[in-house]
Amino acid sequence: xxxxxxxxxxxxxxxxxxxxxxxxxxxxxxxxxxxxxxxxxxxxxxxxxxxxxxxxxxxxxxxxxxxxxxxxxxxxxxxxxxxxxxxxxxxxxxxxxxxxxxxxxxxxxxxxxxxxxxxxxxxxxxxxxxxxxxxx
Numbered sequence: 001x002x003x004x005x006x007x008x009x010x011x012x013x014x015x016x017x018x019x020x021x022x023x024x025x026x027x028x029x030x031x032x033x034x035x036x037x038x039x040x041x042x043x044x045x046x047x048x049x050x051x052x053x054x055x056x057x058x059x060x061x062x063x064x065x066x067x068x069x070x071x072x073x074x075x076x077x078x079x080x081x082x083x084x085x086x087x088x089x090x091x092x093x094x095x096x097x098x099x100x101x102x103x104x105x106x107x108x109x110x111x112x113x114x115x116x117x118x119x120x121x122x123x124x125x126x127x128x129x130x131x132x133x134x135x136x
Contacts, residue, residue: 072127
């Protein structure tokens, strides 16, 4: 998964450089960069859940349930921003050049946002609103 993401980012970067275009100029790109940052932060935020030694650090000395909820919240935000990035891609000039009209763009974006709604409801219900009984 990680090698694929690096390869795609590298290809996108090289194509922009070859065309002499500026980087990170659209909403799709801005939200994409935010998504990458949130993914790294959430990975670091989840480390104390796997490595118990990290919980000895003063700023991570929290109940396990609180750490899990915070990880779920940040992960939900990261995945939501990732799906928003995908949805915004439907409004790029690439799609417009392919001749896809606004109806298909809106249907695609609505489908992506529908997935966001399902994901938010499930994570909120299972991880955030109803804390587990084994929170210690």
